Amino acid sequence: MARPKKEGMDYFPHDTDAVNDEKLEALRMLYGNDGYAFYFIMLERIYRTKDAELDISDAETIQILSRKVSVSLETFHKMLETCFKRDIFDRNLYEQHGVLTSKGIQKRVAPVVEKREKMRQKYSRSKDNGVSDAETEQKPDKVKESKVKESKVKESRVVEEQKIDATTPSDAIVFYQNNFGTMPPSISQQILDFIKDFGDEMVTAALNKALEQNKPHWGYAKSILNSWHKKGIKTLDQVKAEEIQFQNQRNSRGVHLNQESTVPDWFKERRKNKQSSSPPEKQEDNRLDHEDVNKRLQEYLKASGGSS
Numbered sequence: 001m002a003r004p005k006k007e008g009m010d011y012f013p014h015d016t017d018a019v020n021d022e023k024l025e026a027l028r029m030l031y032g033n034d035g036y037a038f039y040f041i042m043l044e045r046i047y048r049t050k051d052a053e054l055d056i057s058d059a060e061t062i063q064i065l066s067r068k069v070s071v072s073l074e075t076f077h078k079m080l081e082t083c084f085k086r087d088i089f090d091r092n093l094y095e096q097h098g099v100l101t102s103k104g105i106q107k108r109v110a111p112v113v114e115k116r117e118k119m120r121q122k123y124s125r126s127k128d129n130g131v132s133d134a135e136t137e138q139k140p141d142k143v144k145e146s147k148v149k150e151s152k153v154k155e156s157r158v159v160e161e162q163k164i165d166a167t168t169p170s171d172a173i174v175f176y177q178n179n180f181g182t183m184p185p186s187i188s189q190q191i192l193d194f195i196k197d198f199g200d201e202m203v204t205a206a207l208n209k210a211l212e213q214n215k216p217h218w219g220y221a222k223s224i225l226n227s228w229h230k231k232g233i234k235t236l237d238q239v240k241a242e243e244i245q246f247q248n249q250r251n252s253r254g255v256h257l258n259q260e261s262t263v264p265d266w267f268k269e270r271r272k273n274k275q276s277s278s279p280p281e282k283q284e285d286n287r288l289d290h291e292d293v294n295k296r297l298q299e300y301l302k303a304s305g306g307s308s
Contacts, residue, residue: 014040022186023086031071031079038069038079039088046100052109057098104189170195172203179207180216187218194225198234205236 018024027035045065046054056062066076084091089100172191176183183191194203203225210221233239 018185021184023088026086027079027082027088030082031075034069034071034075035079035082038071038076039083041065041069042089042100043105046105047109052105053093053097053099053101055099056094170200170203172200172207175204175207176218179211180218190218190222194222198225198228201236202228202234202239205239
């Protein structure tokens, strides 16, 4: 007898500090514990589906779900809109296909689907190699007990794989925890996404720069990473090159300001007057005393340089 094809998941990870997640705090602030219940009831339904995509394209399904959450249809739609606004669920997929899911959900489901597919291929090869149903038969009680154990072991491994995927201590995460404090799940996911794009070393460098600027929070470090992304900066060498360029530009501006500050007031006033239009009868006088002005200015600058 063919083994029934397993779809969906029986378990999904629930972080012990999920209540402190910034996105969930928005739901709780607006809708109280109904918002918290809404989120996890939706997750339960999403993870039970084949592709981790809950189809809510028809009004009847939404009505059933709103009763499940024990809120009105109006409140249910408001909760959905809040989730889309906070990127808890993917708005585009909902508007185009009428399904609820997110990139994070799909990322957590992917290793489960991949592992199941490998197991199916392995099972198929064993069948092709001549292993009959009779050879794999077990007593009913033992079969039931074996399946229960196998299911628990399998789901336990899935959870462990997801934990490793989401919480493997990288240098950046350890640096954050040591210098910024407790890390909410939403920030953890963002840091992992940036590590995937930039690498662990670059994310750690951005966090360190935030500390150096006395702004020890993730928002500032993230702005640094976004700035590097816009400038095409991907390595620490490029970061150092940009810092040198910035310092040289600032020094250049400083030299210009210092030179301006050494010019005497009488010369500034004379230059200002010279820039304004002069009547024809004064142009000859301006030309005659030009050499005198330059001579006095050079003497002043020489005296200033000698006293510094």
